[in-house]
Amino acid sequence: MGTISQQGYHHGNLRRAVMDAALEAIGETGPSGWSLRELARRAGVSHAAPAHHFGDKAGLLTAVAAEGYAALSDELERADGDFGEVGAAYVRFAVTRPAYWTVMFRPELYRADDPAVAAARARSRAVLVSGARGAAGRPERERLVMLAAWSLAHGFAGLWLDGALAESAEDGRDPAELARAVFRTAAEGFGSPGD
Amino acid sequence: MGTISQQGYHHGNLRRAVMDAALEAIGETGPSGWSLRELARRAGVSHAAPAHHFGDKAGLLTAVAAEGYAALSDELERADGDFGEVGAAYVRFAVTRPAYWTVMFRPELYRADDPAVAAARARSRAVLVSGARGAAGRPERERLVMLAAWSLAHGFAGLWLDGALAESAEDGRDPAELARAVFRTAAEGFGSPGD
DNA sequence: CCGGGCATCCTGCCAGTGGCAAGATGGGGT
DNA sequence: ACCCCATCTTGCCACTGGCAGGATGCCCGG
Structure with missing residues (x-):
């Protein structure tokens, strides 16, 4: 699968990482039982990073x-x-x-x-x-x-x-x-x- | 029906009023597209009043x-x-x-x-x-x-x-x-x- | 090899939210 | 007449979504 570099300033695959985190969170606490900020934390990025890929x-x-x-x-x-x-x-x-x-x-x-x-x-x-x-x-x-x-x-x-x-x-x-x-x-x- | 007194410190029928406001809001923006505070405003009470009747x-x-x-x-x-x-x-x-x-x-x-x-x-x-x-x-x-x-x-x-x-x-x-x-x-x- | 452009990510900020704590009010029972 | 306590209020806190402006570093042209 080739894990992509996820160190440094640029995450490398943030979009997928956030989507996966979202799917995981949805499975755990439903489709709105989580926050964007929580997903960002799981992905190890700042709270505003996901917005760049998904808007809101x-x-x-x-x-x-x-x-x-x-x-x-x-x-x-x-x-x-x-x-x-x-x-x-x-x-x-x-x-x-x-x-x-x-x-x-x-x-x-x-x-x-x-x-x-x-x-x-x-x-x-x-x-x-x-x-x-x-x-x-x-x-x-x-x-x-x-x-x-x-x-x-x-x-x-x-x-x-x-x-x-x-x-x-x-x-x-x-x-x-x-x-x-x-x-x-x-x-x-x-x-x-x-x- | 007999509209109950809804003036003064005691609303009189807050529980029902909040439930009705909730049903209306749910019909408009879905089951979580509103806030408790908004319902309280619609019912004309303070933001913490509903908590007494429903907890959360x-x-x-x-x-x-x-x-x-x-x-x-x-x-x-x-x-x-x-x-x-x-x-x-x-x-x-x-x-x-x-x-x-x-x-x-x-x-x-x-x-x-x-x-x-x-x-x-x-x-x-x-x-x-x-x-x-x-x-x-x-x-x-x-x-x-x-x-x-x-x-x-x-x-x-x-x-x-x-x-x-x-x-x-x-x-x-x-x-x-x-x-x-x-x-x-x-x-x-x-x-x-x-x- | 170098420099700039730009996608990506970050920090800082704001209004709004849920929930809790402590106080004010007044209706109803005694 | 008085007090009890359900009801409602104000005040507060941590957290959220979203926006603005700044930092970083990859990539591409030279």
């Missing part, structure tokens, strides 16, 4: 969100083809990289209209839409299927991260595995007690 | 969350009986009272283990579980059906509030109505292109 706090979180959407897109694209697997990948991303996910879906914390963020988000959505296109039969159903699947995965991820599913599902199972089962239940239809 | 910021948000879960429980119980209606009521609550919803599902902002909150949350969950009990055929399916329906409603609400569904669904439709359609799609099963 919203700027930093904007960068985090953009990186998060890009990473999510990668994950989803890797699972493309199988509709159910896309849902599982969505949940897996949220569970394994909660810091990104938590920021991404709190638009009031960053500049959601930032070009980089918007582009990365559009890429994520494209995978979801194409997944629904494959699963839905008639075209009118496409939108509803996409909304249902997206809502399902998104809701499961959110509830899991909030700890709301802890009691009902902590039989030691992998959350993504449980999500797959839930997804299958919905795909077969949970309205009529079939089978 | 987390205490105030704990009270908001408890009230929110109680209100959600009321809504859900009113729709009990029809499983799909419970889902629609869940979404309707989130959409019509976003300030409550936003706080409730950000456990890092308040004391989630507060007895009042825990009790109110348990009441909400009971409705969901009993709803699933009616819809699921076999008892093993019960948990999966409950998770699927809850995830679906929760995810739809979250996506809607984040504005993520804006483009794909703002044909002027009522969100709860759209949620009903999505719910129906899932209930019938969206995996196989049935019908």
Whole structure:
């Protein structure tokens, strides 16, 4: 990996260092349970150094969100083809990289209209839409299927991260595995007690 | 209603006034886009007055969350009986009272283990579980059906509030109505292109 | 080899914030 | 009539985000 020189007046890779510190802090105390100054201290620079790279706090979180959407897109694209697997990948991303996910879906914390963020988000959505296109039969159903699947995965991820599913599902199972089962239940239809 | 005396040294109903100011502020700038001092100013009291009623910021948000879960429980119980209606009521609550919803599902902002909150949350969950009990055929399916329906409603609400569904669904439709359609799609099963 | 330009980082400052301590007020019970 | 004490106030402290102006040293042209 080649650790870059981090001594001297110029840090060398402050931008990445602050982003990493931010992700770590977010994982520990939530998306706003820390201060820019604290990140600066962790990175070993002065309290005003991060501002040069991100402008302000919203700027930093904007960068985090953009990186998060890009990473999510990668994950989803890797699972493309199988509709159910896309849902599982969505949940897996949220569970394994909660810091990104938590920021991404709190638009009031960053500049959601930032070009980089918007582009990365559009890429994520494209995978979801194409997944629904494959699963839905008639075209009118496409939108509803996409909304249902997206809502399902998104809701499961959110509830899991909030700890709301802890009691009902902590039989030691992998959350993504449980999500797959839930997804299958919905795909077969949970309205009529079939089978 | 009877507007209570709000002149003089004793406000008369500061607790409620601060809660209302908080709900208003949350609706405007998110669950942490305001300060306790600002709420105090809105209520016309000194900056330290709210502390007497709520302790600290987390205490105030704990009270908001408890009230929110109680209100959600009321809504859900009113729709009990029809499983799909419970889902629609869940979404309707989130959409019509976003300030409550936003706080409730950000456990890092308040004391989630507060007895009042825990009790109110348990009441909400009971409705969901009993709803699933009616819809699921076999008892093993019960948990999966409950998770699927809850995830679906929760995810739809979250996506809607984040504005993520804006483009794909703002044909002027009522969100709860759209949620009903999505719910129906899932209930019938969206995996196989049935019908 | 040298000198300047400029991205990077620093120190200093300000208003605003959350929270605590100690004092003022006055409503309500006895 | 009196006192108790819940309620509200003023005053204070450490900390934060953000801005202004200065210091540093890498890199590039000469």
